[in-house]
Amino acid sequence: MEVAGRAAYNLLLEPRSDATLVGQVAIAVDGETGMPLAVQVTARGAGTPAFRLGFTALSLEVPDDSLFTFSPPPGSTVKELQVPNPGQEAYGGHTPGDHRFGDPAGDGKGSDHPSVTGQGWETILRLPAAAAGAPGANSFLEDPLLAQAAVVVPGGRLVSTALLNVLITDDGRVFAGMVPPDRLQAAASAAP
Secondary structure, three states, rough: OOOOOOOEEEEEEEEOOOOEEEEEEEEEOOOOOEEEEEEHHHHEEOOOOOOEEEEOOOOOOOOHHHHHHOOOOOOOOOOOOOOOOOOOOOOOOOOOOOOOOOOOOOOOOOEEEEEEEEOOOOOOOEEOOOOOOOHHHHHOOHHHHHHHOEEEEEEEEEEEEEEEEEEEOOOOOOEEEOOHHHHHHHHHHOOO
C-alpha cells in the first residue's frame, strides 16, 4: 500500500472484547521510518471507517532554519522560559507524570473528581456533576443541536455516535466511553 507517496504496511488492531463499539483500527505505517502515516477506526459491524486521519503529502527533508526564526511584533514583551529536565519540577508546580487526574484517595469512589473505570477498550470516563455556580453538563443540552442529538434514556440523556457514547445523568454527571449505552448506565448506577 502507499500513503502520501510513501510505501507503507497496514497494522490491524481488533479488540478481543465484545463490550466495545470499536471493530477495528487500521494504522498505515511507513515502511522505511516506522512512522504512522494514517489511521482508520471502524465501528463494530460497519463496512466503512467512522474516523479517518492521514497524511496526503509528506516530506522528511530537514526544514530550513529560517522557518524557525521569530520576530516579535513591535511593542510586545518576550519572556524566555527554561524547559525543565525530566524529573524536575515543571511549570505549575507539578513534576512530569503528575497529572492530578482521578480520585486522589485512589479508591475510585471520589465523587468530586473525574475518574476512569474499566480497562482497555472498555474504559469509561466519569466526570462529576458541576460544583455550585459552575456550568453543569445539563447546560450543554441547552444548545439546540446537542439537545436534538441527545436521546432520553433511563437515568438521563444519551448522545451516541458509531464509536462513542456519552451519558449525561439527570443529576449532571457525565459518563463517556467506546462502549454500548447499557455499560454507561451500569457505570452511572454503580458510581456515587
